[in-house]
Amino acid sequence: EAQGKRENLDIFPAYLEKMLEIVTIERPLKIVVDSGNGATGPYVKPFFEALGCEVIPLFTEPDGNFPNHEANPEEIENMQSLIAAVKEHKADLGLGFDGDGDRLGIVDEKGKHYQADLLLLQLARELLARKPGAKIVFDSKVSQVLIDDIKAHGGEPMMTKTGHSFIEKRMHEEGAPLGGEISGHLFFAENYYGFDDAFLGAARLLEILAKTKKPFSALFADVPVTASTPELKSPCPDDKKFAIVEEIAKNLSTKYPSITMDGIRVNFDEHSWGAVRCSNTSPNLTLRFEAPNEARLKEIIKLMLVELEKYPEIDLTRLHGAV
CATH class of the missing domain: 3.30.310.50 (Alpha-D-phosphohexomutase, C-terminal domain)
Incomplete structure (x- = not known):
């Protein structure tokens, strides 16, 4: 019989090196990061500190029983500890990750929770300022505000089925550099591989925030408010x-x-x-x-x-x- 072999590789250093090549945060930011006892826990401090952030970590011990709250940053009830910590520490931003670290939730400096389509809106604005006419892919449940905003900033909005395989396929077919879902998946193909990466999504948003010299909430001053x-x-x-x-x-x-x-x-x-x-x-x-x-x-x-x-x-x- 053929004999296989098993090898343990620490790929985090290579991943971090790649992130530092494509993301630059221009000013120090204080952030609270809630790993929800999921897979991101051991990596949040070394990752975000390497980007230049002051990191206040929450629930970083991986535990599949999820003793503190469900590891789902899409639901505001799971973000209450993060909201409280952001206010307590007067942080610039709060980040929440799901159990396997591919979905992102955001809380601003006031403790307001944002749906992921509004995070995609900010990422799209930054992209379209550099790449007018770029295509942005998203699922069928995003806000009409996002669709209208992409058009207003010179982009081409593209709706497709929910699911990472559908988003990735459409991005590849259309040559789209950015995509996202309301669930918190954010997909990147510009200088990256066209799949969802919540750490990269968080880093990109921190990069945008650092450049503005404003609080995160101010980025939405001109975004229409709807009921949803x-x-x-x-x-x-x-x-x-x-x-x-x-x-x-x-x-x-x-x-x-x-x-x-x-x-x-x-x-x-x-x-x-x-x-x-x-x-x-x-x-x-x-x-x-x-x-x-x-x-x-x-x-x-x-x-x-x-x-x-x-x-x-x-x-x-x-x-x-x-x-």
């Missing part, structure tokens, strides 16, 4: 969810302008939309909504509920809670 939900998960059996979403998409697309590449994104009016799709990884439907104000947001959620309530297999508890 986070991603909402509605349990639905795996063996039923695809047929249900296909039927929902068929019914709603006859009533409203819609995008049906990934479930359905319904445009209730020029500024209000709702999306429903099948989760790639769990027995759930994933939904998100956005409107100019809270009143209109509740209206469009109720319009979607009229359709969803036709299917008793869907648990709509969380969606009912949004109205």
